[in-house]
Amino acid sequence: MEQAMRNFFLFLSKNKPMTKLAKKYGLRFGAGRFVAGSSILQAVEVIRELNSQNLVVTIDYLGEFVDNEREANEMALECVEAIRAIGREKLDSQLSLKMTSMGLDISEEVVMKNMRMILEEATKQNVFVTIDMEDYSRCGKTIDIFTRLKSEYDNIGTVIQAYLYRTEKDIDDLNAYSPNLRLVKGAYKESPEVAFPEKKDVDENFKKIIKTHLLNGNYTAIATHDDEMIEYTKRLVEEYKIPRDQFEFQMLFGIRVERQHELVKEGYKMRVYVPYGTDWYGYFMRRLAERPANVAFVLKGVMKK
Ligand code: FDA
Secondary structure: OHHHHHHHHHHHOOOHHHHHHHHHHOOOOOHHHOOOOOOHHHHHHHHHHHHHOOOEEEEEEOOOOOOOHHHHHHHHHHHHHHHHHHHHOOOOEEEEEOHHHOOOOOOHHHHHHHHHHHHHHHHHHOOOEEEOOOOHHHHHHHHHHHHHHHOOOOOEEEEEEOOEOOHHHHHHHHHHHOOOEEEEOOOOOOOOOOEOOOHHHHHHHHHHHHHHHHHOOOOEEEEOOOHHHHHHHHHHHHHOOOOHHHEEEEEEOOOOHHHHHHHHHOOOOEEEEEEEOOOOHHHHHHHHHHOHHHHHHHHHHHHHO
16 A cells, blocks of 8 residues: 555656646645745755754755756756855755756756856855756766766765665766765666665665765765664764764755754764755655655645645
């Protein structure tokens, strides 16, 4: 039943008419629990508050699967604005973005132009940029773009998903770049031909890549709400004497907030992924897919209308 709900929400997450409607009508159905607001001004307030609680941030202007150049350019300009706001307001925040919002589905030329503009500003403002990882069909292209940009800019990282079979090899191949990587389980609906269908195999692979990447001496962001993965990492860094400035934990805004504070109290670096913007629908549906129990919040939101 849970798997069926998960598939249902992942299916909904790609619905274009719903995405358009959601943009038009603004944050609804409890999405405000996971999204920091529709404007950069609202996001800045949220980040300031999180920073005051010793939580660092990566901000994400929501948007994905953009299919025209004008929109991709607008998304890129919004990212530049977000970077400027981080600099101006002296926020402790990085930036996350998606290649399909920069024009990946249009042309490589558009993506590279937009990314270079963003990375120039990010370099000026000393802001680190992480390329989120999207569905399998875009994974190879995203890694390719990352490695090309990494040879031009230092302040860039990307994401590797434990559920993919290709991941172990990607971690090995990327080691040549000493990359700062965010490791996650993976949030998209993938076929068993490319991804582990069983949670236990995903978890096993997650542990494996956490260990490999850390022991390779690379900066590692362990992005998970799963206590088993967090405890595994704690034991590993203790055993191998990995310094605390070589890794951090990351969680999504609005999820396991108490646990985020506990990790800060224990002296770990804890980064919160803070999405904002009007294109909240796909992101929200993926969060519901991860935890169908959150649907209760949606139903409460609907009842209030
Ligand atoms: P898992 O789903 O096994 O959950 C473990 C426990 O965490 C649950 O039992 C529950 O207690 C809690 N939990 C998990 N999700 C919850 C939710 N939505 N609401 C409430 N509680 C919840 N994916 C991707 O494909 N590309 C990307 O670029 C990113 N980027 C990214 C950044 C950051 C900072 C995070 C934390 C995650 C991502 N992800 C991602 C998403 C990731 O792939 C994965 O889908 C989610 O993190 C859920 O997996 P967990 O590791 O949390 O474990």
